Amino acid sequence: MINLFFISTEIFLSLSILFLLLIGVFKKNSESFIYNFSCIILLVGLAININLNPQFPIDLFNNSYKIDYFTTLIKSIILISAFLVMLCSLNYVKQNDILKIEYPILILSSILGMLIMVSSNDLIVFYVGLELQSLALYVLAAFKRDNILSSESGLKYFILSALSSGLLLYGCSLIYGFSSSTNFDLIYQNSESIEYGIIFGIVFVLVGLAFKITAVPFHMWAPDVYDGSPTSVTVIFAILPKIAALTVFINFLYGPFLEMFDQWQAVIIFLSIGSMVLGAVAAIGQKKLKRLIAYSSISHMGFALAGLSVGTNEGIQNSIIYLIIYLIMNIAFFCCLFMLKRENQYFDKVEDLSGLSKNHPLLSLSMMIILFSLAGIPPLAGFFAKFYIFTAVIEQSMYFLAIVGLLSTVIAAFYYIRLIKVMYFDEQREKYDLNHSIGLKMILVVSSTIILIYFINPNIINNFVSNITII
Amino acid sequence: MNFPIISSLILLPLIGALFLFFINSKNITGIKYVSLFVSIINFLISIYLWLIFDQSSYEFQFVENRVWIKDFINYKVGVDGISILFIILTTFITPLCILSVNSSIKNRLKEFLIAILLMETLMIGVFCSLDLVIFYLFFEGGLIPMFLIIGIWGGERRVYSAFKFFLFTLLGSVLMLIAVISIYWIAGTTDVEELYKLGIDPKYQNLLWLAFFSSFAVKTPMWPVHTWLPDAHVEAPTAGSVLLAAILLKMAGYGFIRFSIGLFPVASEYFVPFIFVISLIAIIYTSLVALMQDDMKKLIAYSSVAHMGFVTLGLFTFTQQGVEGGIFQMISHGIVSAALFFSVGVVYDRTHSRRINDYGGLVNVMPKYSILLMVFVLGSLGLPGTTGFIGEFLILMGTFKKSFLVAAIASLGVILGAAYMLWLYKRIVFGELTNQKILKIIDLNKVELSILTLLALSIIFFGFYPDPFSNTYSVSVENFLNEYNDKLNSYNLQNQ
Numbered sequence: 001m002i003n004l005f006f007i008s009t010e011i012f013l014s015l016s017i018l019f020l021l022l023i024g025v026f027k028k029n030s031e032s033f034i035y036n037f038s039c040i041i042l043l044v045g046l047a048i049n050i051n052l053n054p055q056f057p058i059d060l061f062n063n064s065y066k067i068d069y070f071t072t073l074i075k076s077i078i079l080i081s082a083f084l085v086m087l088c089s090l091n092y093v094k095q096n097d098i099l100k101i102e103y104p105i106l107i108l109s110s111i112l113g114m115l116i117m118v119s120s121n122d123l124i125v126f127y128v129g130l131e132l133q134s135l136a137l138y139v140l141a142a143f144k145r146d147n148i149l150s151s152e153s154g155l156k157y158f159i160l161s162a163l164s165s166g167l168l169l170y171g172c173s174l175i176y177g178f179s180s181s182t183n184f185d186l187i188y189q190n191s192e193s194i195e196y197g198i199i200f201g202i203v204f205v206l207v208g209l210a211f212k213i214t215a216v217p218f219h220m221w222a223p224d225v226y227d228g229s230p231t232s233v234t235v236i237f238a239i240l241p242k243i244a245a246l247t248v249f250i251n252f253l254y255g256p257f258l259e260m261f262d263q264w265q266a267v268i269i270f271l272s273i274g275s276m277v278l279g280a281v282a283a284i285g286q287k288k289l290k291r292l293i294a295y296s297s298i299s300h301m302g303f304a305l306a307g308l309s310v311g312t313n314e315g316i317q318n319s320i321i322y323l324i325i326y327l328i329m330n331i332a333f334f335c336c337l338f339m340l341k342r343e344n345q346y347f348d349k350v351e352d353l354s355g356l357s358k359n360h361p362l363l364s365l366s367m368m369i370i371l372f373s374l375a376g377i378p379p380l381a382g383f384f385a386k387f388y389i390f391t392a393v394i395e396q397s398m399y400f401l402a403i404v405g406l407l408s409t410v411i412a413a414f415y416y417i418r419l420i421k422v423m424y425f426d427e428q429r430e431k432y433d434l435n436h437s438i439g440l441k442m443i444l445v446v447s448s449t450i451i452l453i454y455f456i457n458p459n460i461i462n463n464f465v466s467n468i469t470i471i
Numbered sequence: 472m473n474f475p476i477i478s479s480l481i482l483l484p485l486i487g488a489l490f491l492f493f494i495n496s497k498n499i500t501g502i503k504y505v506s507l508f509v510s511i512i513n514f515l516i517s518i519y520l521w522l523i524f525d526q527s528s529y530e531f532q533f534v535e536n537r538v539w540i541k542d543f544i545n546y547k548v549g550v551d552g553i554s555i556l557f558i559i560l561t562t563f564i565t566p567l568c569i570l571s572v573n574s575s576i577k578n579r580l581k582e583f584l585i586a587i588l589l590m591e592t593l594m595i596g597v598f599c600s601l602d603l604v605i606f607y608l609f610f611e612g613g614l615i616p617m618f619l620i621i622g623i624w625g626g627e628r629r630v631y632s633a634f635k636f637f638l639f640t641l642l643g644s645v646l647m648l649i650a651v652i653s654i655y656w657i658a659g660t661t662d663v664e665e666l667y668k669l670g671i672d673p674k675y676q677n678l679l680w681l682a683f684f685s686s687f688a689v690k691t692p693m694w695p696v697h698t699w700l701p702d703a704h705v706e707a708p709t710a711g712s713v714l715l716a717a718i719l720l721k722m723a724g725y726g727f728i729r730f731s732i733g734l735f736p737v738a739s740e741y742f743v744p745f746i747f748v749i750s751l752i753a754i755i756y757t758s759l760v761a762l763m764q765d766d767m768k769k770l771i772a773y774s775s776v777a778h779m780g781f782v783t784l785g786l787f788t789f790t791q792q793g794v795e796g797g798i799f800q801m802i803s804h805g806i807v808s809a810a811l812f813f814s815v816g817v818v819y820d821r822t823h824s825r826r827i828n829d830y831g832g833l834v835n836v837m838p839k840y841s842i843l844l845m846v847f848v849l850g851s852l853g854l855p856g857t858t859g860f861i862g863e864f865l866i867l868m869g870t871f872k873k874s875f876l877v878a879a880i881a882s883l884g885v886i887l888g889a890a891y892m893l894w895l896y897k898r899i900v901f902g903e904l905t906n907q908k909i910l911k912i913i914d915l916n917k918v919e920l921s922i923l924t925l926l927a928l929s930i931i932f933f934g935f936y937p938d939p940f941s942n943t944y945s946v947s948v949e950n951f952l953n954e955y956n957d958k959l960n961s962y963n964l965q966n967q
Contacts, residue, residue, distance in 0.1 A: 391652050414634070414638060417637055424619065455608070459540065
């Protein structure tokens with residue numbers, strides 16, 4: 001008898017999606033209800049998930065599904081950030097005429113896909129989860145179907161993503177061919193001797209995953225898709241798939257292929273350096289905030305990957321801390337974007353920030369905190385995130401990676417402080433609206449406060465992560 | 472555990488800044504009085520700290536040690552004879568800066584004072600942190616308020632200057648961050664006291680020294696990475712220039728003593744010729760550049776580079792006189808350059824010009840100002856009887872012990888210093904009144920007079936009677952040099 005108790009989060013989410021679909025079909029004008037209800041569903045899902053709290057790793061479905069402290073933690077992070085994302089984008093969704101019944105349901109199904117990805121212990125389960133989340137995201141990217149940019153970004157994302165999924169599947173089949181199993185544990189047992197087929201397979205799978213977290217050189221889609229999609233979808237792109245995909249990076253590399261660390265380490269270092277440098281350099285010339293944040297998130301993923309390239313538990317833990325701080329900073333940044341509106345028109349150009357500090361001192365103060373934190377200036381949270389990563393990197397004497405990474409933060413600092421310059425030193429413009437929802441304001445205030453006062457007691461976040469043991 | 476006096480020194484300005492944040496920004500007098508009150512209380516606390524400080528001991532005193540990041544970094548602060556003087560310099564200059572904003576800052580006064588108080592917190596933190604990571608946090612954190620001070624309240628080219636300041640210093644310090652983390656893995660701790668005891672393996676010292684040097688050289692600033700300083704000084708508002716010249720530059724000098732020399736004695740000895748050469752270049756070259764300046768603030772900025780060249784020269788002689796001279800020169804330069812920038816601020820507020828040619832004949836309309844400026848100019852060029860003399864004299868004495876040639880060249884810098892400062896004074900104060908604007912100028916008001924008089928008195932008083940300072944640091948410096956020589960000797964014995 002399979003113990004279904006431990007996957008009750010996933011079961012609950014699937015049933016809710018079906019239930020909401022039924023409501024959407026049979027009840028007219030139920031968009032708002034469904035949106036609000038799915039926020040509640042995410043919260044309930046979070047409560048169920050926290051309640052699981054497995055004391056020891058649990059394997060389900062013939063060892064193809066795994067629940068342990070790590071996956072539960074990541075799932076909680078995904079659920080809570082999905083809730084925050086939906087809460088802060090509520091007004092945007094309403095005012096931009098994209099509040100249809102499909103919208104929240106698609107978000108929920110992509111969340112479900114992510115949860116499956118995170119827990120997967122088998123190539124096929126993993127692929128099913130990945131496709132579930134991607135398919136929902138294709139539609140979301142093109143959700144403003146009358147908008148040419150949105151349709152373009154949806155199509156672009158779909159085609160490129162299909163290509164990367166193809167490569168990923170090819171990698172999976174190579175791995176299956178050379179290790180005669182799709183189960184992570186069995187692959188680990190069968191692949192004791194290093195075969196080129198398996199290495200090729202790993203590289204192909206990594207390509208597919210790198211595409212999802214927009215690591216260089218598979219990042220080309222990111223700026224266009226971030227820019228073209230509605231902002232409420234961009235914030236999903238910037239946060240949720242990255243958490244899930246990075247977790248799969250960890251499960252996949254440090255699970256079946258731990259013994260081949262020497263083989264794949266170079267690939268990760270390459271991805272990491274490329275992302276850090278390109279993300280820093282390419283963002284300098286950007287005129288749109290969404291494109292800028294796309295490049296910035298490319299560079300941040302480079303840092304998270306640097307933590308994974310180390311090959312120690314500490315490196316993985318520090319990557320997770322990095323990810324948590326990254327998502328707090330990004331949610332806060334997008335909250336600021338949602339506040340730049342005048343009479344239902346939203347603004348997302350750098351020049352729209354001009355002189356913001358004179359009209360909206362508090363908004364620009366929190367924006368400044370977020371930007372300095374993204375740039376990694378002490379004593380803000382972003383600095384600690386980088387500090388932990390480089391502690392792990394230097395422990396293994398990988399000085400080249402550390403020096404390149406830190407120099408790229410200096411380059412990146414240039415465009416972050418350029419935004420601060422625009423807000424604080426330039427001439428002011430018309431005022432923006434002040435009638436934001438309470439949820440949006442709360443999220444912005446709380447997240448920028450966390451960024452600001454993280455240094456007082458760093459242990460609060462670190463303690464969640466210090467129990468993770470992968471190796 | 473006793474009352475955490477050092478933490479309260481660090482936290483008080485921060486609490487003051489928080490308090491200001493919640494005051495209505497239209498209540499200008501309230502804001503001014505609160506910030507002034509906070510900074511004066513802080514000054515009194517630091518004086519009290521100095522009084523109860525045991526001058527006969529070289530140990531770190533009032534040490535506080537708390538767990539901060541579990542199993543990793545402790546929050547550790549404390550003072551010894553060297554750092555306590557810099558803390559007093561900081562708490563002494565800050566209230567004067569706050570007093571001076573009356574005339575120079577017109578808009579966003581509240582934010583300006585918050586930034587100044589935040590700077591005070593961070594600067595005090597730098598001088599008393601006894602853990603490398605804590606030090607780095609305070610050292611780098613100063614970038615944010617200073618960037619805003621230059622960028623928001625600065626002059627015409629403020630954006631360029633603010634960016635240059637920010638990126639130069641950030642670039643320098645990221646390498647230091649790598650070195651700090653490396654030290655953690657090499658020695659197993661970032662606690663400075665522990666590191667003094669353990670010592671760091673000499674084979675790593677050269678690289679680590681260079682990484683620290685890259686950060687301190689930018690901040691000092693040493694030739695050839697000094698170019699951000701004139702720009703930053705020129706564009707910053709008066710209070711910003713004062714903080715920059717009086718205290719921020721000293722953070723690097725202090726860093727050289729505490730970390731570069733203290734942690735890496737073997738490497739420091741190795742790099743002495745290198746330091747001597749660039750210090751000499753800084754002294755001679757920037758003095759010559761200062762001679763040709765048309766802008767008062769730029770001239771003083773270049774003179775700062777030259778004076779800091781003397782400081783690095785003195786510190787790296789590793790003689791009692793040289794190191795003491797370096798420390799004294801830093802304190803003296805902190806007071807003198809602050810005074811000079813205040814003086815420039817006084818005339819700039821009245822005429823909105825920093826060009827030397829726009830002035831001339833000021834003595835006819837501003838007699839009080841001219842007398843006080845004379846004191847500062849003489850202090851800057853090192854006339855006997857001012858603090859500037861003691862610092863430069865000790866440094867040159869220490870240098871003579873090491874190398875006659877270096878000392879001889881450095882002495883030329885003293886002459887050049889006299890040349891550009893006296894010429895500046897002549898062009899501003901004497902001569903005929905040519906500019907119509909200056910005819911209507913009024914002499915110092917009460918606040919300006921009290922700030923400048925206080926600074927002038929302290930320059931003269933400590934110029935004649937330097938004992939309060941030298942008694943405080945002499946035991947620490949002596950022990951510091953003994954430890955330095957011990958470590959060096961044991962290394963040489965091993966290699967023979």
